[in-house]
Amino acid sequence: MSTPALDPTLAASADARAVRTPAAEFWRKFKRQHVALVAGGFVIALVLLAVFAPWLVPFDAEQFFDYDALNAPPSAKHWFGVDSLGRDIFSRILMGTRISLAAGFVSVAVGAVIGTLFGLLAGYYEGWWDRIVMRLSDVLFAFPGILLAIGIVAILGNGMVNVIVAVAVFSVPAFARLVRGNVLSLKHQTYIEAVRSIGASDWVIMLRHLLPGTISSVVVYLTMRIGTSIITAASLSFLGLGAQPPTPEWGAMLNEARADMLNAPHVALFPSLAIFVTVLAFNLLGDGLRDALDPKLDS
């Protein structure tokens, strides 16, 4: 009484042909990018470090002072040495991971969500929506990124939260343009016409059918952007506009270390390395994602 559709052997052979879903295809290409895999693993490790940092640090990052070891170089007790106030640099770097990752993730996520939404609207409706969104992004692009951030911080006041807001604002136009461009080329494809002809609403078309088509380039850009945003946030703290001492933010730590460069260059070395390695990981991961997702590189 078995119908062919329920035949177990048939189902098994369909499995063996391995349906090539976009996700499977992506993974097949991505796992060949060894550098990006390592970078991705490193990013995951960093996130875990950031989450568990308060339980992992050997000393309190702000309240512990070893007055007998001011500016001491790395040792078994203080892995990355001690700064001019007697604080343990390793603990401060570890706690700083939380701040830098949060700054990078939050600012880019906010910028990406708002920018993607604007880009969808501009690309889908064109006309007025398009003109307003593009004009606004022209204006935001008329300010070199960090200058815009400095302007926003000047208005909102110093502090890490305001820095995150500032970095998010100047991420918006880049995502808006990227998504708009993709939508403009996608929306004349037959499958969109088909969805429209069965009466789907504009929102369903945008969110269920256009968004998935553009999401891969958004993810690639987002990953790269996190690296840039971490640097921008650290730069603003370095300039004294972001996190304030004694907060263990990497850029702020470098700024504090400047005064003692002659006696204790290691105080500046470790925050520099922390920023470099973190941003490098995001950039390498972004490169790998791009190579795995870009159909142009298939050949």
Added chain:
Amino acid sequence: MVHYLIRRLLGLLPTLLIVAVLVFLFVHLLPGDPARLAAGVDAGPETVELVRRDLGLDRPLPEQFVRFFGHALQGDFGKSIRSQRPVATEIAERFGPTFWLTLAAMAWSVVLGMLLGIVSAVWRNRWPDRVGMTLAVSGISFPSFALGMVLMQLFSVQLGWLPTVGADSWRHYILPSLTLGAGVAAVMARFTRSSFIDVLKEDYVRTARAKGLGEPVVVVKHGLRNALIPVVTMMGLQFGFLLGGSIVVEVVFNWPGMGRLLVDAVDMRDYPVIQALVLLFSLEFIVINLVVDLLYAVINPTIRFK
């Protein structure tokens, strides 16, 4: 070409106007009363009122804007709160060092970046490519302020070859321009490489090879010009990045330029200086992008006739 230039210039006007409005509104977005800011913390209420009338802050906003805009067109941005000197004079002194620093950084980084990109593309996936791209990805990942501190520590403090701070001679320009240009060189290298790889796959490159031209001729004569088109656009964007980057680098090297002036002004809430600098920076950026678009039209005739 003239037609294209005029159209591009007209297209800039709305952007310029919105930028000017934003810069003007900036003062009113600041927390606190601008008149009180200008009068200083110790001023009594009468003085604050006097300053308010003197600066025209009691007038309706549109009127204030027309006044601000009219003065700005004549280069008058009022007086610096900190130094009490005209903002225009303060900025005039600082313009040169920033301009030359940016130019020096741009010059070496574009040349080196493009060279690295071409070498990487021609020897794709072999050791020159791997070395070049490792350098490039490191370049975009290393923050400029950290690089500046490392270079200063190494070449000025340890080796004593170069001066640490100031802008008195050409030797003062070496470290800051290296620091500022490193990121741009890296971006240019990555971008030139991918642009060149695309071009080297084109039919006309195969044709050039097929008719027996040597590889150097193929790369330089047939590849370079076509690969340059997107690279020139990138150059314009990078110049904006340099303007922004100079702010950080100037602080590291204590450079007497506009970037450090801006950071000091933000610190002191010296808003006339902030306004003028933000306007000037964005004006510079807009002009550079216009020049790049024009260059683009010169290289690529299809743009002009669109």
